[in-house]
Amino acid sequence: MKRHFLGWLDDRSGWRKLAHEALYENVPGGARWRYVWGSTLVFTFVVQILTGLFLWMGYAPSATTAWESVNYIQEEMWGGWLLRGLHHFTAQSMVVLMVIHLMQVVIDGAYKAPRELNFWTGVVLMLLVLGLSLTGYLLPWDQKGFWASKVATSLAGLVPGVGSMVQQFLIGGPDYGHHTLTRFFAFHAGFLPAMVAAVLGVHLYVFRRHGIKARDPKRRPDVGFWPDQIFCDAVACLAVLGAVLTLTVWHRGAELSGPADPSEPYPAARPEWYFLFLFQFLKYFPGHWEIVGALVIPGVLLGVFVLMPVLGRWELGHRFNVVFLFSILAAAGFLTWRAWAEDRANPGYQLAVTRAAGEAARVKELASVLGIPSSGAVTLLRQDPLTEGPKLFARHCATCHRFGGHDGMGGTVADAASAPDLKGFATRDWIAGTVDPERVGSVHYFGGTKFKEGKMVRWTRREVPKFDAVQREALVKVVEALSAEAALPAQARLDADGAVRIEEGRKAFDGVVKCSECHQFRKPNEDATGPDLTGYGSRSWLVDFIANPKHDRFYGKRNDRMPAYGDEKILDARAIGLVADWLRGEWVRATNGVGSLAGGR
Amino acid sequence: MLGAIAVLVPASAALMVGLDPVRRRGRNVSTFPFVKVATLEAVPRDGTPRKFAVVADKIDAWNRVPNVPIGAVYLRRVEERKVVAIQVLCPHAGCFVDYQPEKKSFLCPCHNSLFGVDGSIQSADSPSPRGLDVLEVELRNRNEVWVKFQNFEAGRKEKVAVV
Numbered sequence: 032m033k034r035h036f037l038g039w040l041d042d043r044s045g046w047r048k049l050a051h052e053a054l055y056e057n058v059p060g061g062a063r064w065r066y067v068w069g070s071t072l073v074f075t076f077v078v079q080i081l082t083g084l085f086l087w088m089g090y091a092p093s094a095t096t097a098w099e100s101v102n103y104i105q106e107e108m109w110g111g112w113l114l115r116g117l118h119h120f121t122a123q124s125m126v127v128l129m130v131i132h133l134m135q136v137v138i139d140g141a142y143k144a145p146r147e148l149n150f151w152t153g154v155v156l157m158l159l160v161l162g163l164s165l166t167g168y169l170l171p172w173d174q175k176g177f178w179a180s181k182v183a184t185s186l187a188g189l190v191p192g193v194g195s196m197v198q199q200f201l202i203g204g205p206d207y208g209h210h211t212l213t214r215f216f217a218f219h220a221g222f223l224p225a226m227v228a229a230v231l232g233v234h235l236y237v238f239r240r241h242g243i244k245a246r247d248p249k250r251r252p253d254v255g256f257w258p259d260q261i262f263c264d265a266v267a268c269l270a271v272l273g274a275v276l277t278l279t280v281w282h283r284g285a286e287l288s289g290p291a292d293p294s295e296p297y298p299a300a301r302p303e304w305y306f307l308f309l310f311q312f313l314k315y316f317p318g319h320w321e322i323v324g325a326l327v328i329p330g331v332l333l334g335v336f337v338l339m340p341v342l343g344r345w346e347l348g349h350r351f352n353v354v355f356l357f358s359i360l361a362a363a364g365f366l367t368w369r370a371w372a373e374d375r376a377n378p379g380y381q382l383a384v385t386r387a388a389g390e391a392a393r394v395k396e397l398a399s400v401l402g403i404p405s406s407g408a409v410t411l412l413r414q415d416p417l418t419e420g421p422k423l424f425a426r427h428c429a430t431c432h433r434f435g436g437h438d439g440m441g442g443t444v445a446d447a448a449s450a451p452d453l454k455g456f457a458t459r460d461w462i463a464g465t466v467d468p469e470r471v472g473s474v475h476y477f478g479g480t481k482f483k484e485g486k487m488v489r490w491t492r493r494e495v496p497k498f499d500a501v502q503r504e505a506l507v508k509v510v511e512a513l514s515a516e517a518a519l520p521a522q523a524r525l526d527a528d529g530a531v532r533i534e535e536g537r538k539a540f541d542g543v544v545k546c547s548e549c550h551q552f553r554k555p556n557e558d559a560t561g562p563d564l565t566g567y568g569s570r571s572w573l574v575d576f577i578a579n580p581k582h583d584r585f586y587g588k589r590n591d592r593m594p595a596y597g598d599e600k601i602l603d604a605r606a607i608g609l610v611a612d613w614l615r616g617e618w619v620r621a622t623n624g625v626g627s628l629a630g631g632r
Numbered sequence: 633m634l635g636a637i638a639v640l641v642p643a644s645a646a647l648m649v650g651l652d653p654v655r656r657r658g659r660n661v662s663t664f665p666f667v668k669v670a671t672l673e674a675v676p677r678d679g680t681p682r683k684f685a686v687v688a689d690k691i692d693a694w695n696r697v698p699n700v701p702i703g704a705v706y707l708r709r710v711e712e713r714k715v716v717a718i719q720v721l722c723p724h725a726g727c728f729v730d731y732q733p734e735k736k737s738f739l740c741p742c743h744n745s746l747f748g749v750d751g752s753i754q755s756a757d758s759p760s761p762r763g764l765d766v767l768e769v770e771l772r773n774r775n776e777v778w779v780k781f782q783n784f785e786a787g788r789k790e791k792v793a794v795v
Contacts, residue, residue: 094692182725182742185786195785195794196654203653205794206783208692210653294685294701296720296728298741313725314743317757319789321724379730380741406697413701426682427674445734594673600775601674 054257060249062259067267068132074268075125082118092212095407097172098290116279126305137356141244147340152234159227166219177291178300189322289390290409298383308366396621420613449479456614457517457568462510468492481591505539512536517568521616573611658795672775681706681731686781717767717779718751724760726786761789
């Protein structure tokens with residue numbers, strides 16, 4: 032029955048002849064491992080089509096959905112990280128395999144007549160694959176792809192005369208946006224793969240027409256493609272798959288940095304490693320010579336590659352080709368190493384990489400807790416105190432204040448601090464420092480300000496050392512009571528457990544310790560000259576203070592240098608809120624897999 | 633002849649859509665109005681450049697998005713009431729430059745172009761063909777810093793706005 036059907040099918044289609052041709056192509060000199068590279072490339076291409084099609088099922092190309100959909104594939108979909116990892120690392124393996132294939136073809140002289148077309152279609156395939164890589168890099172719309180692709184497309188603008196037209200054709204407008212993604216996706220998943228398939232068809236057709244270029248001397252008699260060579264090819268393909276899988280699992284899939292943001296720098300932007308040599312090359316061309324490094328020299332070198340079959344007609348030409356290929360590879364290798372070594376020796380780059388990883392992890396945490404709004408994941412980061420707070424602090428506060436000795440972002444500040452270090456602001460330990468004779472006058476508190484010899488410092492230094500045991504204990508309770516005013520998320524437990532002591536501390540404020548001689552606290556105090564400590568360190572206290580420290584409630588006319596960030600419109604309410612929340616340690620956290628708004632805001 | 637028509641009609645339609653962004657070239661001028669970036673008080677008096685996001689309405693193909701960051705500038709006070717705005721994008725290849733206070737210069741993290749505090753090129757072997765792009769600034773309503781935010785074509789010696 033089965034034979035009957037296959038016979039019928041052969042009658043209509045001629046599949047037997049086709050299969051025979053495919054399987055019994057002559058392999059002169061017997062199967063060899065060195066013939067496997069072309070097959071591994073076909074294999075990787077098929078893997079890319081398969082993985083790519085299924086990635087397509089989950090991908091939405093637009094500026095507000097690309098990162099979001101890729102993140103969803105990666106983090107939420109069943110096997111998504113594996114699929115994306117396979118696609119990513121197979122792409123990398125393709126580049127390596129292409130280089131090996133090219134080396135083998137040039138060394139063996141397999142590009143010579145009558146195989147010129149094999150070679151030229153091969154060169155076209157290489158360029159198409161590199162094009163696939165370039166376009167694919169942008170599709171996740173993450174910071175890394177966004178900024179690296181900007182460099183790549185700006186190079187297109189160097190083409191004399193039509194440069195900016197070419198550039199706008201590629202990116203779909205004057206600037207990166209929705210249409211950059213729709214176009215890159217159309218190139219990546221449509222035009223380029225179709226062209227690869229078509230050129231690959233010609234490549235394989237002419238390959239079959241001229242047969243394998245046997246490596247002399249032939250060690251064994253000729254055999255058919257099946258089974259020996261197919262066995263070698265299959266083993267090689269499995270080895271490639273094994274390497275790709277290892278890389279995928281090792282890196283737990285492909286990297287996805289934070290969502291693209293044109294207003295946020297990304298100093299860690301680098302192209303894929305196999306483009307690093309071109310990236311590095313550009314550093315050596317000053318000013319208007321850029322076009323030479325970016326287009327002219329690569330163009331000339333490519334021209335030499337195209338001419339190889341012509342040069343190879345002479346024995347000397349063949350030797351030139353081999354030397355040329357290895358020189359190019361050596362130079363590319365050297366430049367890649369230089370790029371890598373420079374980055375390794377650059378602490379700024381290393382810091383940028385660390386920050387980028389932190390930001391990527393943070394946005395994923397936010398996305399998992401809050402879900403992503405339709406305006407995109409980038410808004411999650413822009414509204415996040417943990418992300419924005421330190422940036423705002425470094426920009427606007429760190430000229431005077433410090434945060435744990437640095438500028439909030441881990442950077443050092445050249446000038447000495449002239450205002451308190453705000454790390455741990457309003458915690459028990461921090462407030463304890465203001466009534467500690469040793470600490471209150473240090474640069475961590477008022478040491479750098481005009482209150483260095485002010486009433487608070489003088490009082491602490493004069494009175495506190497004279498305290499007896501009862502007063503000392505009362506002072507600790509006052510500190511606890513004041514810190515409880517802040518209702519810091521990190522101290523919620525301490526505050527709840529110490530409710531009785533806190534109540535005693537409130538009484539001691541105007542009782543034993545006599546803070547009310549200068550400060551207002553929880554009830555009107557006509558004599559108060561220092562800042563009102565009611566709600567000290569709470570969100571609203573801090574927001575009001577940053578908005579205007581010159582307000583009578585705070586320092587009044589005696590305010591030192593601190594600007595009224597709100598009243599002078601230096602920062603808007605949103606930004607002040609972000610700084611206050613960050614200083615108070617109040618931000619969205621993923622706890623036990625269930626999201627919560629810390630601090631109950 | 634008939635075959636040619638059969639191919640040309642759909643091909644032209646396809647080409648028209650494909651080339652649409654090129655057709656629009658030069659018509660995007662109105663997307664660069666002056667934008668309020670900061671107040672004078674937010675720009676350090678000592679002349680240190682400070683980075684500000686440029687928040688404006690953004691038209692991105694089918695979307696009009698109000699109040700989103702569309703880019704960034706460094707603002708620098710050169711006189712009590714005079715502010716200079718510098719584009720953050722490197723004119724070499726469009727990377728985001730970083731101000732380095734200890735060196736008093738802007739460094740591009742991509743290809744190491746180095747610019748002075750006023751945006752000018754600092755060394756002859758800088759890969760950037762021109763200094764950082766300075767943007768038009770207006771002081772309005774006593775203390776508001778408004779900037780005409782524009783992007784310029786990378787890789788050219790002369791400053792050409794992308795429109």
